[in-house]
Amino acid sequence: xxxxxxxxxxVDSQSRSLFKRGERTRRRHAAEKRFRMIGLAAVIFGILAxxxxxxxxxxxxxxxxxxTYITLDIHLDPAKLDKTGDRDPEALRKLTTFSxxxxxKMALDALVEGKGVSVEGLTSKxxxxxxxxxxxxxxxxxxxxxxxxIGETVTFAFLADGRIDGYYKGRVTMATAELDRNVTxxxxxxxxxxxxxxxxxxxxxxxxxxxxxxxDTRPExxxxxxxxxxxxxxxxxxxxxSLPIGVAASIYLEEFAPRNRLxxxxxxxxxxxxxxxxxxxxxxxxxxxxxxxxxxxSAPIVxxxxxxxxxxxTIIIATRAALKAVPPSIxxxxxxxxxxxxxxxxxxxxxxxAPGILTGTIIxxxxxxxxxxxxxxxxxxAFVREFPAAPPGGFFDPASALPVQxxxxxxxxxxxxxxxxxxAIIVLLVFLIIMNLGAIFLxxxxxxxx
Amino acid sequence: MNMLTxxxxxxxxxxxxxxxxxxxxxxxxxxxxxxKQALFGVNLEVPEKQVMALxxxxxxxxxxxxxxxxxxxxxxxxxxxxxxxMLDGEDIYDPRIDVVELRARVGMVFQKPNPFPKxxxxxxxxxxxxxxLASKKSEFDEVVETSLQKAGLFNEVKDRLHEPGxxxxxxxxxxxxxxxAIAVSPEVILMDEPCSALDPIATAKVEELIDELRENxxxxxxxxxxxxxxxxxxxxxxxxxxxxxxxxxxxxxxTNPDDKRTQDYITGRFG
Numbered sequence: 244x245x246x247x248x249x250x251x252x253x254v255d256s257q258s259r260s261l262f263k264r265g266e267r268t269r270r271r272h273a274a275e276k277r278f279r280m281i282g283l284a285a286v287i288f289g290i291l292a293x294x295x296x297x298x299x300x301x302x303x304x305x306x307x308x309x310x311t312y313i314t315l316d317i318h319l320d321p322a323k324l325d326k327t328g329d330r331d332p333e334a335l336r337k338l339t340t341f342s343x344x345x346x347x348k349m350a351l352d353a354l355v356e357g358k359g360v361s362v363e364g365l366t367s368k369x370x371x372x373x374x375x376x377x378x379x380x381x382x383x384x385x386x387x388x389x390x391x392x393i394g395e396t397v398t399f400a401f402l403a404d405g406r407i408d409g410y411y412k413g414r415v416t417m418a419t420a421e422l423d424r425n426v427t428x429x430x431x432x433x434x435x436x437x438x439x440x441x442x443x444x445x446x447x448x449x450x451x452x453x454x455x456x457x458x459d460t461r462p463e464x465x466x467x468x469x470x471x472x473x474x475x476x477x478x479x480x481x482x483x484x485s486l487p488i489g490v491a492a493s494i495y496l497e498e499f500a501p502r503n504r505l506x507x508x509x510x511x512x513x514x515x516x517x518x519x520x521x522x523x524x525x526x527x528x529x530x531x532x533x534x535x536x537x538x539x540x541s542a543p544i545v546x547x548x549x550x551x552x553x554x555x556x557t558i559i560i561a562t563r564a565a566l567k568a569v570p571p572s573i574x575x576x577x578x579x580x581x582x583x584x585x586x587x588x589x590x591x592x593x594x595x596x597a598p599g600i601l602t603g604t605i606i607x608x609x610x611x612x613x614x615x616x617x618x619x620x621x622x623x624x625a626f627v628r629e630f631p632a633a634p635p636g637g638f639f640d641p642a643s644a645l646p647v648q649x650x651x652x653x654x655x656x657x658x659x660x661x662x663x664x665x666x667a668i669i670v671l672l673v674f675l676i677i678m679n680l681g682a683i684f685l686x687x688x689x690x691x692x693x
Numbered sequence: 694m695n696m697l698t699x700x701x702x703x704x705x706x707x708x709x710x711x712x713x714x715x716x717x718x719x720x721x722x723x724x725x726x727x728x729k730q731a732l733f734g735v736n737l738e739v740p741e742k743q744v745m746a747l748x749x750x751x752x753x754x755x756x757x758x759x760x761x762x763x764x765x766x767x768x769x770x771x772x773x774x775x776x777x778x779m780l781d782g783e784d785i786y787d788p789r790i791d792v793v794e795l796r797a798r799v800g801m802v803f804q805k806p807n808p809f810p811k812x813x814x815x816x817x818x819x820x821x822x823x824x825x826l827a828s829k830k831s832e833f834d835e836v837v838e839t840s841l842q843k844a845g846l847f848n849e850v851k852d853r854l855h856e857p858g859x860x861x862x863x864x865x866x867x868x869x870x871x872x873x874a875i876a877v878s879p880e881v882i883l884m885d886e887p888c889s890a891l892d893p894i895a896t897a898k899v900e901e902l903i904d905e906l907r908e909n910x911x912x913x914x915x916x917x918x919x920x921x922x923x924x925x926x927x928x929x930x931x932x933x934x935x936x937x938x939x940x941x942x943x944x945x946x947x948t949n950p951d952d953k954r955t956q957d958y959i960t961g962r963f964g
Contacts, residue, residue: 502770572807580820581797
């Protein structure tokens with residue numbers, strides 16, 4: 244309306260000049276400028292939010308890739324470990340971690356004495372508390388694996404206790420240690436002395452990626468090994484199931500199915516399935532795969548099946564879009580030289596649609612990789628320390644998954660787990676970025692023009 | 694103004710059965726796209742080893758009829774074809790007919806050049822490969838070379854046979870498509886406005902090629918260019934509103950048509 248009223252009734256060519264801006268033109272420019280500013284502001288806001296988020300995760304989580312270790316020379320005393328002296332594996336296995344604790348205590352005592360570090364105000368229990376509770380278990384695993392080395396003195400780098408580690412990451416200070424039952428300022432002072440002596444050091448922590456989860460009391464030992472393996476198994480199942488099923492369904496619907504009410508209903512339902520909340524798929528998986536089919540809980544096979552159901556609509560929609568984007572002239576050309584419908588599709592249409600199909604598949608997989616809710620319902624939230632076996636048997640072993648591990652760690656009391664959770668998010672994001680880069684690469688590599 | 698009378702149809706069909714005269718015969722061909730009828734009982738014979746031009750204003754059904762001749766209309770779900778079309782006396786709409794065999798014998802060149810996004814060599818070799826016409830590398834090489842030569846393209850592309858066919862100019866692409874159609878040794882080649890996307894020089898080359906191909910192939914060409922119809926065809930069929938208005942030798946059609954609508958269309962008074 245304003246445009247109409249602003250239009251001059253009679254245009255006087257004498258008074259017109261290209262250098263003079265009319266009222267209408269000025270308003271149009273102003274509107275355009277306004278719109279551009281709003282758009283720019285939206286983009287800047289988005290970028291700031293993204294950087295804020297990534298920044299906080301990196302800030303919290305990057306430190307989980309570094310860990311504080313204390314180097315100890317342990318004398319594997321035969322008198323304590325193997326009284327009979329015959330290195331019988333059965334007898335060795337009967338020794339619990341409690342029997343190894345004294346060895347660590349002795350080594351610690353020898354260490355502070357040898358280095359001449361004063362341990363004033365520290366009980367021997369405090370001294371032991373500096374080492375992770377994971378250490379005796381680690382020692383036991385070593386002895387069971389190498390019984391022949393009993394009697395020798397072996398150098399170990401044990402994880403320092405989570406609080407000591409937190410001290411070097413800024414999470415624990417002298418002030419908080421005063422109030423903390425788990426650590427005393429004296430312990431921290433001793434840690435500083437040990438660091439000066441070169442016994443205590445912080446370095447890259449591979450076990451964060453390879454070790455299994457650990458209990459509430461030993462956050463320093465918690466790792467993502469089982470979760471990464473579980474997620475990898477599930478992605479494998481999702482890929483193997485959803486790609487062929489999704490592509491076959493899309494090709495049938497797009498190229499062969501008659502257009503009638505039934506296919507319309509199917510089409511609408513596929514679009515709807517893509518919008519179904521993921522937790523619904525979890526309930527479905529629980530009811531069908533676990534309760535009805537009797538598959539084990541917490542197993543990657545069930546997770547993979549549930550995520551396959553979730554990923555299928557995404558893949559079907561992407562594949563159908565990719566098939567639709569292939570110009571009909573290519574189909575006609577193939578049919579025109581006497582190719583059958585299937586030949587036309589498999590020789591010409593599908594190769595041209597492949598980049599789109601692969602991109603859709605990878606995006607679907609990335610979505611499945613980050614999915615948490617349905618996995619909680621099928622029991623993948625369980626505390627799993629045992630690595631699943633190699634596939635295919637391992638598909639039925641209990642395992643965890645990366646996003647569930649994040650969820651799991653954020654539920655724990657010890658603040659050291661916040662660092663772990665953020666670290667796990669970084670690992671998850673790195674996998675997602677790699678997958679998306681893969682999608683971009685495939686699209687660039689196989690994109691053809693016609 | 695006289696449409697073909699029943700007697701005339703009978704007479705035509707009699708002559709059609711003579712071997713070597715009519716390659717394809719359409720009898721009472723009707724086409725429906727859903728509710729809409731596009732062809733109303735067309736009777737038309739395609740003479741062997743001649744070029745027949747189908748002319749008429751847009752939407753008159755000439756392309757529809759052309760696509761009936763190798764059943765390309767089958768790809769459209771809502772399309773129904775009635776009547777009969779014979780190729781050498783066999784009904785191509787008989788349910789026992791394999792459409793793949795039919796299309797190997799009745800090839801097609803489309804309005805827009807549509808080479809496969811593959812190499813020039815692959816474009817030509819594809820048809821012979823799926824029909825099993827060649828098996829050894831040397832046989833494929835030969836098919837590719839002779840097809841390109843027949844299409845008058847060989848000298849232009851012989852050094853870049855393995856470069857993508859989509860990299861050629863529009864006119865070259867269209868001749869590549871003709872070569873691709875020739876490669877499966879068809880008997881009839883259908884061309885749907887093959888020059889509408891080409892410039893005059895490329896058009897002249899394609900027309901020249903059509904004239905040469907007449908020696909070995911039966912050609913049906915749909916065109917909007919009266920001059921092109923006059924230049925390349927021996928017989929012309931005029932369509933209007935889904936009906937065949939008249940059909941006859943091109944010379945006669947352009948100099949002394951029986952039907953006033955033909956005269957009006959040719960002289961540019963409508964259409």
